[in-house]
Amino acid sequence: MSKTSHTVSVKSGLPPASLVHVGEKHGYVHAITVINYNTETFRKKTLTSIDEVHALVTDDTITWVIIDGLHDVRAVEGLGQLFNIDGLVLEDILNTHQRPKLEEYSNFLYIVIKSLALVNHRKITVKYEQLSIIILKNVILTFKEKPDTVLDVVIERMAVENSPIRQYGADYLAYLIMDAVVDEYFTLQDRFDEFIVNVEDELLTNPTPKTLYIIQKIKRELIYLRRTVTPMRELFKILQRSNSAFIQEDSRRYFGDVYDHSIRISEAVDSYRDLITGMLDIYLSSISNKMNETMKILTVFSSIFIPLTFIAGIYGMNFHYMPELEWRWGYPAIWVVFIVVTIALLAYFKRKNWL
Amino acid sequence: MSKTSHTVSVKSGLPPASLVHVGEKHGYVHAITVINYNTETFRKKTLTSIDEVHALVTDDTITWVIIDGLHDVRAVEGLGQLFNIDGLVLEDILNTHQRPKLEEYSNFLYIVIKSLALVNHRKITVKYEQLSIIILKNVILTFKEKPDTVLDVVIERMAVENSPIRQYGADYLAYLIMDAVVDEYFTLQDRFDEFIVNVEDELLTNPTPKTLYIIQKIKRELIYLRRTVTPMRELFKILQRSNSAFIQEDSRRYFGDVYDHSIRISEAVDSYRDLITGMLDIYLSSISNKMNETMKILTVFSSIFIPLTFIAGIYGMNFHYMPELEWRWGYPAIWVVFIVVTIALLAYFKRKNWL
Amino acid sequence: MSKTSHTVSVKSGLPPASLVHVGEKHGYVHAITVINYNTETFRKKTLTSIDEVHALVTDDTITWVIIDGLHDVRAVEGLGQLFNIDGLVLEDILNTHQRPKLEEYSNFLYIVIKSLALVNHRKITVKYEQLSIIILKNVILTFKEKPDTVLDVVIERMAVENSPIRQYGADYLAYLIMDAVVDEYFTLQDRFDEFIVNVEDELLTNPTPKTLYIIQKIKRELIYLRRTVTPMRELFKILQRSNSAFIQEDSRRYFGDVYDHSIRISEAVDSYRDLITGMLDIYLSSISNKMNETMKILTVFSSIFIPLTFIAGIYGMNFHYMPELEWRWGYPAIWVVFIVVTIALLAYFKRKNWL
């Protein structure tokens, strides 16, 4: 979440549609991968220059171009020229602070989604990556912030000899990509489920200010997660009902499936928020309970020994005429008094269930 | 609710529409039951293989196929082929993490609902089971996660000689199934009503951290219940207004009845949430009250005996010239002082309503 | 509100449309009243058997049939047959856990509303009664759970010689009934207004755990009230805009009036909820305030006498060489010290506004 902190206003003052990479610089090597496939064929090439892409687009295969890393602005620009992509879209691709969205153009569909990776499993630190997908006729362009493994599962499955996936069109490939991205959200959901159960246990056994800090951290992640999931859900809803020329009617059902998944994630996020509110209440009341315990100990100690001290104080007085002092059994008698008072007070606190 | 925790991301990485059972493995014996009925007849058969189903579908009866247990993927697949069910639907049937939903296909209606069973009456532990219903022309297929008694009430009523139920079509049977499922929610509602009254009493008489734990548990169950009831309500609303070929116009009224029931349950769930919020406030304030009581006891004891001890301390001093010490009535006088101070302070606290 | 607790699931397992009375058994004598009226005439008869109703329905008068008490299922059934009422409607009439609703049938309008009675004025215990109204052409049927006075105001007004009410049709009579029912809600609103002011005063002067209990009780009543008022408001909204054959165009304006009233009640309920939330905050902070007061008393007592005791303790020591002990003015001097210390500390606490 912290990645938004310092850069959202970087472009202030620049003219619109100027191509500048806005977002975290990852310092990864820029990579261009081109995959061609049809029912029979599957070819994968890693290019060094965007100029080679043109030669690889063929009519009889579906072409998938994957750009890893956005700091090479010219690569994005070149691809934009090759496939006749609107300048504003290229600008959006380079600015990784986009909200998930869908834009329909006459010659392509532009989709922005956010893939997600759990950086730190123990602390639930989530890293979001912007994934831009452009659906043309028989061509899919995907732009990623950095090289990672989020799309590998799709490529692997496709690479399998006679994979049934290869029978479908470019829109199905787009679906596969989105499905792979959404699956990562389920992984996060599992992690949250586990985490929340652990924190709840901690709250009941040993709540510390650190627990509260962790709760606030989860809350923060949930806020950001919600801001990401909600527009993605809307996007899938539109895709499911879209009558765009780039989505075949049969494929809508698949997007409906992704839509269902996004609703489930979105509902889970809402549930977590409710549970977290409950946790805070447990935390606060457990602090109060502890304070009550402390107070009881203080009260028991004080209430027993302060009267006893007073009694001892009485016979520490130096009056000349204090007959008890001369009694033979005075001292043993006072011990009896001490013990009786103590037992009486202990019984009193026992009856109050404090001991 | 815990059953969602570990498995939602199991399918990550698998191609869509691959038939795999996603959900809790129940380890029950897989059972296939086929019921044929019309106004005169009622036949019930338990099969061991899905291949025998085909022979049992007759034109003059309504056929109801019940599958208990989903781990035998081939049974679902076979039934899918027999009745020409879409692959995505079969996949959804096997994945028991679906949201309740209704999907209209050209040759059937696909409905997912969640039936519910109270596992532990004292602790309100609820077990949800996914029930998939496929409404074809004169055929109803139901898929259950495990064998249980939720549909027995329907079968029993149907088995009665000349049962009026048998005069209606397959859509009416679907209604009966949903009605039986929704009735279980009312049983849960009764249990919740009772439970909340008990917890409220406990809160007022003897609130413990355990009470808070139970409240959080109910909250958790309510969150999950709400996530189940809300889409079911929407589903029944659509059914009530549906102009599907598989729902006769006369039957819509019945679905309207189930819709009404689901609204009532949904409203009850919302009420419980409000009441639970109130309980938390009662809990917190009852802790504060207790702390106040503790504090009062401490204050009364300290405020009475500390001054007395001071007075005793005065006459415990060893100054050579302390005239009081030599007085004949010094010691009795000091006792009078002790008693007067004590009575004054007791009166003070009495007036403050602390005693 | 408690009346819902035990019976909502009673019908679980029964076939739909079976006529069984579901609800609280009131044990009242079953009563059938038939009123005939037109501009000139007004006749009121109390029947013992439902069979006599048929003879009393005349073309030139409006007929109003009132059934008090629902445990005689055959009476409802008989009336249903006489006026050709759908079985599902009869079932709904007998089940007193309905939500307020409006159902349009080809031959009648079916309306369910909840009338209300304040059982206990001091504790705001509200008793709800289900009132089913069936509007036919020139005939109104009303079904009540038990005999009470809620409709008496309508009958009395109608009985007046040449009452202008008698000029209107059956729909106007239905309006009069609903208006009488809604008026009871205003009585409750007045009671709530008064009650809340009282509880607020109590909160500021003498908050006790019992006050909190009462607040939670009001909250509970408000939740139930809201669940009753909201669907009634929707019902009146629909009636106001209805183009049913059973509502004359001129009468819609009257239903608009009832709709306005229901909005006002509904808004009042929402306001009470807000106020009650505020009360809880006042309660919690008043407890905290009290604890603070307790603490201050403890602190003042301890902080003054503990130092004094220490000083007395010094001169209670038995060192052989303690020159002060031998001073002629030692004892009086120590009293000066006691008094100076006490005054200094009192001044300190005075400056802190604790005294």
Added chain:
Amino acid sequence: MSKTSHTVSVKSGLPPASLVHVGEKHGYVHAITVINYNTETFRKKTLTSIDEVHALVTDDTITWVIIDGLHDVRAVEGLGQLFNIDGLVLEDILNTHQRPKLEEYSNFLYIVIKSLALVNHRKITVKYEQLSIIILKNVILTFKEKPDTVLDVVIERMAVENSPIRQYGADYLAYLIMDAVVDEYFTLQDRFDEFIVNVEDELLTNPTPKTLYIIQKIKRELIYLRRTVTPMRELFKILQRSNSAFIQEDSRRYFGDVYDHSIRISEAVDSYRDLITGMLDIYLSSISNKMNETMKILTVFSSIFIPLTFIAGIYGMNFHYMPELEWRWGYPAIWVVFIVVTIALLAYFKRKNWL
């Protein structure tokens, strides 16, 4: 707000459309004012009887009839007959518990709004007055609960020689009235702004239970204000878009202006609610802070003097063999111990930032 408390249920039991004044009785003298104006003329007359109104309605002027005070039911009735106003409308005019609303009739527009006056500036006690406006062709009727100055600003402006206002139609006059009423809400808003800033300052410097009481009072006023503003906003929205024959197309823009104002007031009310919630949190935490301060004082006093008293107690023991007692420097040494212990404890609390 308190004015609603006792009277909302007064009309229970009366037939609808019976003309009875429902609301606070103000005891003011009933006044009838008639104003005639056109571009050249401006005439203002105060009448004693409603019968004189008829003679004053002329074709070439716009006639404005103002009724101050509603207890003379016959005046309202007479005016109703003169201008052919529906009975239900007359009833609504007399019942001052209406919600702001707009009703379109074939021969007039009926508008109910609430004007407002700050009775007590220091305590923000707001008095609402119901203002009924009837817009006919060239005639405006306004009904007020009591004589006050809310409309004076409109009359004064109109009375000015050649006032441009007089060029417009009756709908513009209605706009002027509503604008004058809404302006009063801005005055209240200014007062609230000021008040909330003051209360916030008080909360930070010297929070008392009285502050809390004031906060609850503001909350209560805001709830009522919101209930008044929201329907007025809706009313203006409808007026702005109305295609009623009584609103000229050019005038809609003016109503749009009033609509804008009402949105701003409505938004301000929502902001206040948020701020007030924040105030409560400040209050609660400031109480906790204070308690913490009290506790620290107690702890510092006790923790310093209790150990010292113990040390003094040791040398107050009467053992025969206590060598220290005989030491020449025993007594001065014990004083060193007292001072060292005190300094050490003070340093400890200093390091904790308690002093």
Added chain:
Amino acid sequence: MSKTSHTVSVKSGLPPASLVHVGEKHGYVHAITVINYNTETFRKKTLTSIDEVHALVTDDTITWVIIDGLHDVRAVEGLGQLFNIDGLVLEDILNTHQRPKLEEYSNFLYIVIKSLALVNHRKITVKYEQLSIIILKNVILTFKEKPDTVLDVVIERMAVENSPIRQYGADYLAYLIMDAVVDEYFTLQDRFDEFIVNVEDELLTNPTPKTLYIIQKIKRELIYLRRTVTPMRELFKILQRSNSAFIQEDSRRYFGDVYDHSIRISEAVDSYRDLITGMLDIYLSSISNKMNETMKILTVFSSIFIPLTFIAGIYGMNFHYMPELEWRWGYPAIWVVFIVVTIALLAYFKRKNWL
């Protein structure tokens, strides 16, 4: 935010459409700037009188008139007459308490937005300025409250030789202005992000009542920010979909971009509100934690020294027959008792994790 406090009701009592400057008086010199540009030309002139504007409007250039400062009512009036602007619009321009809005007139579009400047970076004091934009054919009028640099970025970019911006129409210029304004919101967002992180750290390390004051201040700014952003978002949404003659179809895409930005800001504001609520909870619980710590110190000190003092008190008694006093090892033995009791109690508190 404070600028709204004192002036919203200033115009009460004035006739509508009277031109008066309502808002903060800035005391700046009134400035009129006219910019003419087309693909080749760029001319910028600063005028002293509004009369010179007319001569500068040419057909072959786009004319941009910027008014800095609104207290010279005649300048606004003159410009209004020159371009035939409706009187109500002029009135709105002069009243700087408008909500952001869009009004379509036959001869122009009128847009009100709020630009924003961070006055104090450390305390997040935001200053809002009303910016009125009138879009005519080839002419843009902008009215600002005071001279500042918010539009300089647009002018500078335009002044660049052959700037591509100059190829677009007047609507594109309007877009540039709005984009520049919205960019300032992102700067504020960055500042909020930073600020909230800082306050959260402060809360966890050293929460003071001042922290709470700051939180309430942020809350207040967020409420005002939200009231500004929400209508701006709605405005951009309308512009994006507008089919006004003054917005070319190609330009809508650009307004869509501004709309996206405004959604992001709006979502960020909502997130901050959630985070701030969490902060308050952290604050409250951290106070409770501190109190608990205080209490523990008190309890440990009291519980150890009070029993010891009692024991010392016993042997300070003056009974004649106290055998222990005469024992040779009595005094050393009592020291052993002191040490054993102390160690036992320290061990007890150690086990409780209090030390």
